[in-house]
Amino acid sequence: MTAKAIRPDKIEPEHFHYEESGGVATIRLNRPDRLNALTFDSYAELRDTFAALRDRDSVHSVLLVGTGRAFCSGGDVRDIIGRLFNVPDSTLVAFTRMTCDLIENMRRLEKPIVAGLNGLTCGAGAVMATAADIRVGAKSAKISFIFTQVGLCGADMGAAWLLPRIVGLGHASELLMTGDFISADRAGEIGLYNHVVEDDAVEAKAMDMAQKLAKGPGMGLAITKRMLNAEASMEFGEAMQAEAWVQAECMKHPDYREAFEAFTEKREKDFGKNR
Secondary structure (H helix, E strand, O other), X not given: OOOOOOEOOEOOOOOOEEEEEOOEEEEEEOOHHHOOOEOHHHHHHHHHHHHHHHHOOOOOEEEEEEOOOEEEOOEOOOOOHHHOOOOOHHHHHHHHHHHHHHHHHHHHOOOOEEEEEOOEEXXXXXXXXXXXXXXXXXXOOOEEOHHHHHOOOOOOOOHHHHHHHHHOHHHHXXXXXXXXXXXXXXXXXXXXXXXXXXXXXXXXXXXXXXXXXXXXXXXXXXXXXXXXXXXHHOOHHHHHHHHHHHHHHHXXXXXXXXXXXXXXXXXXOOHXXXX
């Protein structure tokens, strides 16, 4: 695991493409000949990039996409799976902990993440998609949490925590226990995909969502994501107390006044000036 160090002031990964424009950071998985399968190094770089983006002031939202016929087919069979047989327990745990750290860093990034699912999405790719805040799927973008099909458990990389919160326990149980692929239409029906579009429109739609969110109120969006994570384990009364407090804090932020003044002056809101 020798990926280049990633820092907030220098995000230059070697194992996927990264660019910024208009407040949107685009992370493009770029191994189309391997269906964008992940390697030890790309896992590490993705983990570190999502951590670094917390302190990257020029980035207000993230677009995560794949190149070619797939979004991501999971861990590379030769480069990862084949190399993890007959290794010490400590090596196995170090690897699985790294994969979980990637998902945790995605959820703890208090900036919106939009996943544009341009095709095949399975295994680690499916969990990365699930960890995003919004998923836009191409009509060809079938998805599978394939882990039981390869002799593992469905509770991988946070899937058993994330998926029931999106699609409900029944659908999550079926997806994680069978490991079957489902179509984009089915994923849309159960709420796993927020939007299903034509194959040639998926990236444009996902980028539109990312750009819209990048223009939103930075603090309001950050606290929304923080509370969505936190309230999953709160009792109702505790959640009411927490929401009352954080909303009062948001009312002291300049974005709240900007929204009011834009309304009264009949102009577009400009939250960017308060960043």
